[in-house]
Amino acid sequence: MREYTKIAVIFLLLMIFNSCREQKKIGIDDLRQIKKSNDPILKKILAEGRLTATTDYNSTNYFIYRGEPMGYQYELLKSFANFLGVKLELIINNDLESSFNCINDNGCDLIGLGLAITKDRNNVVDFTLPINQTRQMLVQCKPEGWRKMPTTETINAKMIRNPLNLAGKTIYIQKNSIFKNRLFNLSEEIGADINIVELDVTVEELIRMVATREIEYTISEEYIAMVNTKYYPDIDVETAISFPQNIAWAVKKEAYGLLDTINYWLENFRNTKASAYLYNKYFKNTGRINLAKRTTYAVTEGKISPYDEIIKKYSENIGWDWRLLASLICQESRFYPDTVAWSGAFGLMQLMPGTAEHYGIDSLSSPEDQIRAGVEFIAALEKQLTDKAENIEERTKFVLAAYNAGIAHIYDARRLAEKYNKNPFKWDDNVDFYILNKSKPEYYNDSVVRYGYCRGEETYSFVNEIFERFQHYKNITGG
DSSP: OHHHHHHHHHHHHSOOOTTOTTOOOOOHHHHTTOOOOOOHHHHHHHHHTEEEEEEOOBTTTBEEETTEEEOHHHHHHHHHHHHHTOEEEEEEOSSHHHHHHHHHTTSOSEEEEEEEOOHHHHTTEEEOSOSEEEOEEEEEEOOTTGGGOSOHHHHHTTSOOSGGGGTTOEEEEETTOTHHHHHHHHHHHHTSOOEEEEESSOHHHHHHHHHTTSSSEEEEEHHHHHHHTTTOTTEEEEEEOSOOEEEEEEEETTOHHHHHHHHHHHHHHTTSHHHHHHHHHHHTOTTHHHHHHHHHHHHHHOOOOTTHHHHHHHHTTTTOOHHHHHHHHHHHHTTOTTOBOTTSOBTTTTBOHHHHHHTTOOTTSOHHHHHHHHHHHHHHHHHHHTTSSSSHHHHHHHHHHHHHHOHHHHHHHHHHHHHTTOOTTOIIIIIHHHHHTTTSHHHHTSTTOSSOOOOHHHHHHHHHHHHHHHHHHHHHHOO
8 A cells, every 4th residue: 555655646746747848947836736747658667666777887887896786876876766766677788879779769767877968969868957067088098107207297298188189199989979079079170180999898998998008098088087097096087178068867758757857856866965975975085996996806807706606606506596696695794704693693604503513514614615505505495495486586585585584484474475365485475575574463473373473574675685686796797
């Protein structure tokens, strides 16, 4: 009932004036007069309870750090999805053309990137209000031995500081980016050719190539360039080749309901402390230097943890996608093998001492033995649940729940589901409801319950969070 109420409230709050497109700001008085949106995209988002956005994978917008999803665009998108009261689903596109195709082919609802607003792009998408501003910056290497040079002026004398000096230079850029048009225009302005080479790689990969001196020059949005200086100290990003440009999200042409809703949220959100904190967290916080260095491990190599190869090896024993097992380990220990919980559970897999002893490990066992023992425990749970789920994914959710709460509480929740005419072999919207509520007297005192109280909210969240993180892991490793 609460879900229907929530959707109704959202429809009242998420105001769309279909006959008043010139209105740019929606105030409190307007909210009282709002009708339900006729925008099919917004209606679909609210009806399905899911916002599907495309973004790219790099050390600024979206990445995995210590096993958890992070990133400026990711957190912005998450905040907007929370405002709508829906889940966020990401589609990762590091190719800009694919991102535009994604919304125009209805594969996703919006492009959650810092897209520069240009006339050409305005012909194919509608932009939201600006998220912030950026400039296009030349990325080049500082001269060899720059740290020993006496003054900044000495360094600058060896750098390109005037775009006029790009005449005859070769600049590598991301394919299908706006940088190509800017360089063409700049070539006309300076009256000389600039050699442009487009590569089907990310901007961050091109910056890395500059840092390793594989190429001399590339172009990057200023905010991405500035972040990359924190872990490539030899690069220089001080030379602008464009005026400041607004950057924004984009939606499909004439998706007015979704567009107005995003704009309403942005107008309110960007003046909050949460917005300032988020910006500072990713672009100004000096502590991000270490974060960036650690993130490089995942961004450039597509790795999740130091134990990926071990996890791949043992996941085969239970037929799991290795990234699902990695998500379980992250949930339990954040990949710290020395972790000890208040309950006595320890290690990467957080096995209780009795269970751990049964599988031949203790607190001094190696990370590989910890994972091996955890997988053997999972296999034992699966054996007990083999014929008690509708499909493999459903069975896996029951296994994860049993791993967290113990299989006895899962049997109790199934008996409750069956008693109240729900499917005892289906997790979502069936058994999960009863495990969630097994901390309430009316359920744990029920005559069919044999094992009493369970802090079911923890188990409910445990399963959901592991599967949500699993999707993020698939995003960064492909597939």
